[in-house]
Structures are given as C-alpha cells and as structure tokens.
Amino acid sequence: MRTTDAPMTKVLPLLAALALTAAQYAIWRYAPVEATMGLVQKIFYYHLPMSWWAMVSFFIVFAASIAYLVKRDPRWDRLAGAAAEIGVLLATLALVTGSLWARPIWNTWWTWDPRLTTTLIMWFVYAAYLLLRSAEAGGARGPTVRAVLGVVAFLDVPLVFYSARMWRSVHPAVFGAKGGGLEPEMWTTVLVSVSAFGLLWLWMLLARVAQLSQAQRLDALMVWDEEDR
Amino acid sequence: MLRPTLTLARKDLKLMASGGQGLIQAALLGLLLIFVFSLSRPAGEVVPAQGAAAIFWLASAFGQVLVFNGLYSLEELTGARLGLLLSPAPRHALWLGKALAGFFLLLACQVLFAPAVVVFLGQDILDWPTWGLTVLVVDWGLVALGSLLGALAQGQAARESLLTVILFPLLLPLLLSAIKLTAGVFSGQAPEGYEQWLGMALAFDALFSGAAIFLFPFVYGGEE
Numbered sequence: 462m463r464t465t466d467a468p469m470t471k472v473l474p475l476l477a478a479l480a481l482t483a484a485q486y487a488i489w490r491y492a493p494v495e496a497t498m499g500l501v502q503k504i505f506y507y508h509l510p511m512s513w514w515a516m517v518s519f520f521i522v523f524a525a526s527i528a529y530l531v532k533r534d535p536r537w538d539r540l541a542g543a544a545a546e547i548g549v550l551l552a553t554l555a556l557v558t559g560s561l562w563a564r565p566i567w568n569t570w571w572t573w574d575p576r577l578t579t580t581l582i583m584w585f586v587y588a589a590y591l592l593l594r595s596a597e598a599g600g601a602r603g604p605t606v607r608a609v610l611g612v613v614a615f616l617d618v619p620l621v622f623y624s625a626r627m628w629r630s631v632h633p634a635v636f637g638a639k640g641g642g643l644e645p646e647m648w649t650t651v652l653v654s655v656s657a658f659g660l661l662w663l664w665m666l667l668a669r670v671a672q673l674s675q676a677q678r679l680d681a682l683m684v685w686d687e688e689d690r
Numbered sequence: 691m692l693r694p695t696l697t698l699a700r701k702d703l704k705l706m707a708s709g710g711q712g713l714i715q716a717a718l719l720g721l722l723l724i725f726v727f728s729l730s731r732p733a734g735e736v737v738p739a740q741g742a743a744a745i746f747w748l749a750s751a752f753g754q755v756l757v758f759n760g761l762y763s764l765e766e767l768t769g770a771r772l773g774l775l776l777s778p779a780p781r782h783a784l785w786l787g788k789a790l791a792g793f794f795l796l797l798a799c800q801v802l803f804a805p806a807v808v809v810f811l812g813q814d815i816l817d818w819p820t821w822g823l824t825v826l827v828v829d830w831g832l833v834a835l836g837s838l839l840g841a842l843a844q845g846q847a848a849r850e851s852l853l854t855v856i857l858f859p860l861l862l863p864l865l866l867s868a869i870k871l872t873a874g875v876f877s878g879q880a881p882e883g884y885e886q887w888l889g890m891a892l893a894f895d896a897l898f899s900g901a902a903i904f905l906f907p908f909v910y911g912g913e914e
Binding site for chain 2: 530582585586589590592593596602605606608609610612613614616617620621623624625627628
C-alpha cells in the first residue's frame with residue numbers, strides 16, 4: 462500500500478471536480494422533476510451517494526483494522542483513521558439530507574426505519590472511534606485498541622439492522638417503493654452522482670492518509686531532533 | 691483453560707465483595723437511575739411495561755460499565771497486570787474469568803434493581819421463567835462485550851465516560867431484545883416474535899463471545 466501518491470492526489474481532484482460539475486448538470490437539467498415529490502426529490506441524488514460512500518468508508522475501517530491486527534503496520538491504522546473521519550462526515554451529511562427530505566415527504570424528521578437507525582448507530586460508534594483516536598487512548602497500544610474496535614463495530618452492523626427492523630415490523634417498505642419508481646434518466650443521474658462522489662471520496666481519503674503519514678514523519682523527526690541535543 | 695478461569699473469577703469476586711468500589715457504585719447508580727426515572731410517572735398512573743423495561747436495562751448497562759471498570763482496575767491499582775499476563779493461564783481465560791466475575795456482580799446488582807422497578811415503577815413480574823431466561827441470556831451478552839472492551843480501561847486510558855460512549859451504541863441490538871422480552875414479563879403477555887427476540891439476544895451472545903476470544907489477546911497486553 463502506498464500512502465503518498467503524488468500524481469494521484471493531483472489528478473483526482475481535477476477529475477472529481479469535473480465529475481461533480483457533470484453530476485450537477487445531470488441533477489438539475491437532465492433528470493426530470495419527480496411527479497409527486499417535486500424538487501425535493503433532487504435531495505436523493507446527494508443523499509444516496511453520501512450514504513453509500515459512508516458505508517464503504519466504514520467497511521474500509523473494518524478491513525484496514527483486520528490488516529493492522531495481522532501485519533502490525535501503522536499505515537493500516539492511518540488508513541482506518543482517515544476512512545473513519547470521512548465516513549463520519551458523509552454519514553452526518555446523509556442523515557441531515559435524509560431528514561430534510563423526510564420532513565415534507567414522510568411528514569416527520571425521523572422515523573424508526575432500519576436504514577436510518579443503522580446509519581445513526583454507526584455514526585455514534587465511529588464518532589466514538591474518532592474520539593478514542595483523538596484522546597490517544599491506550600498509549601502505545603492505541604492502534605491495536607482502535608483496530609479491535611474497528612472490527613467489533615462492523616460486526617455489530619447486521620445485528621443492528623435486523624433488530625431495528627424487528628422493532629417496528631409494521632413499518633412499510635418505503636425505500637423499496639421509492640427505488641422502484643425511478644425513470645431511466647433518474648437512474649443515469651444516480652450513477653453519475655455516485656461516481657462523482659466516489660472520485661471526491663477517493664481523493665479525500667488519499668489526501669488524508671498522506672497528511673496523517675506526514676504528521677507521523679514530523680513527529681518522528683522531532684523526537685530525533687530532541688535526542689540529538 | 692477452565693481452572694485458571696474459575697480461579698481468576700473467584701479471586702475477583704472475593705476482592706470485589708471485600709470492599710471493591712465498583713460493585714457498590716454500580717448498585718447505587720442503578721437504583722438512583724430507577725428512582726429518578728420514576729419521577730416521570732404522572733401521579734396515579736403506571737409506567738408502561740416497555741418504559742419500565744427500558745429503565746431496568748439502562749440501569750444494568752450503566753452498572754455493567756462500572757463493574758468492569760472496577761474489575762480491571764483491581765490489577766491496575768496493584769500493578770499486578772504483568773503478573774496476570776505471566777501466569778500460565780491463556781489470555782482467553784483472563785477474558786472469560788473477568789466476564790464470569792462480571793456476570794455474577796451484574797446479577798447481584800439486578801437483584802436490587804428488580805425490586806426497585808417493582809416498587810418505584812409499579813411493575814409486577816408476571817412471567818418468571820421468561821424473566822430468568824431473559825436475564826441470563828442478556829447478561830451474558832453484556833458481560834461478553836463488557837469484558838472485551840473493559841480491558842480498554844487498562845493503563846493510563848482508564849476513562850469510564852469514553853467506554854460508555856463506545857459500548858452503548860454497540861449494545862443496541864441486545865438492549866432492544868432485552869426491552870421487548872422484559873416488557874412481556876412485566877405485562878404478562880409474550881411479545882410478538884418472542885423466539886426471534888430471544889434468537890437475536892443469543893446471536894449477539896454468540897457473535898461477541900466469538901469475537902472476544904479472537905480479539906482479547908490483542909486488547910490485553912503488557913504495554914502501557
């Protein structure tokens with residue numbers, strides 16, 4: 462795994478910017494206005510990519526945590542940390558946009574839907590994970606402790622989802638009905654938007670990993686410097 | 691593996707019974723929570739069974755955090771963690787021993803919480819077999835994860851508040867099962883999907899017992 466990949470971190474933001482511009486065009490000009498929901502439905506094109514990439518981020522925390530426990534290479538710990546930060550950011554935005562959409566459409570800010578609950582619980586868990594990172598809990602064992610938490614947190618996800626679904630079994634499959642009613646142009650827009658957010662996500666992840674490894678190097682240099690004196 | 695486990699659990703229980711702060715603190719906090727929540731009950735009305743069940747399990751979850759903080763600080767206070775690690779007991783036995791000790795301490799707290807729920811929240815325990823089963827199954831899930839993450843409190847990082855924030859969201863599936871099943875115990879009617887909720891709690895127990903056996907050796911080490 463390479464943590465600093467200069468050409469990638471230069472080309473990627475350019476690609477991401479172009480793709481996001483195209484996505485804006487697709488969302489506002491290309492995709493038709495939804496018949497019953499009107500303009501509010503456009504939130505969906507932001508909401509869906511953000512929640513998907515948030516979930517991908519959390520999966521990367523899980524995979525990188527396992528890799529750290531096996532290899533004991535601090536680079537995996539940094540990757541997990543960067544992914545957790547971006548995941549929490551995207552999950553926050555997904556929750557906020559979802560809530561804004563739900564208010565006019567479902568007539569409530571919040572409902573006990575399995576996906577909503579799972580996202581919120583993951584948000585709590587990974588926010589706590591970040592708290593653990595910034596508190597540098599565990600001292601020298603910090604990375605190990607975090608990796609264990611990264612694994613445990615992801616194992617919990619299916620249980621959270623199923624238990625939330627059982628809790629309110631009467632809840633209608635709103636999401637299923639909504640996803641099924643998309644026009645072909647809407648599907649295209651969704652795909653464009655998901656890919657554009659994906660490029661942005663990848664760039665942010667790589668840039669953050671590079672930052673974290675530079676911070677690590679600086680710390681190491683400062684220790685050397687102090688020892689020289 | 692069983693002998694060192696039982697030895698460790700017995701040692702911890704003895705130490706906690708003879709003046710360990712964790713147990714008394716956990717019991718007091720839980721009782722206080724139940725009492726304070728009883729203030730939300732309007733005069734002349736009863737707390738709904740599901741609400742009372744939620745309060746009971748919230749008190750238990752807080753109690754569990756304090757119990758494990760106490761259990762792991764036993765070694766920290768005397769600097770005996772290295773001794774424990776050097777002993778021929780496998781590390782898994784340490785997790786299981788602490789979990790076992792925590793299980794009995796949590797049960798001891800709940801012996802106080804249950805009458806408090808009856809008195810302050812006006813509930814009746816109508817279904818004793820389900821009650822016993824629920825407490826045993828859910829408590830094991832609580833201590834399996836608590837014993838794994840309680841070890842985070844070792845060394846300088848000992849912070850109960852941090853542990854609570856991490857532990858509670860993870861416990862959600864278990865707490866939902868516990869609340870549903872206990873609400874059935876208080877109301878006398880088996881909840882809808884009784885087997886499924888019991889299955890959910892058992893799945894939680896199995897998943898995190900398995901995960902803890904794999905992960906505990908990473909968490910509990912000699913480093914500061």
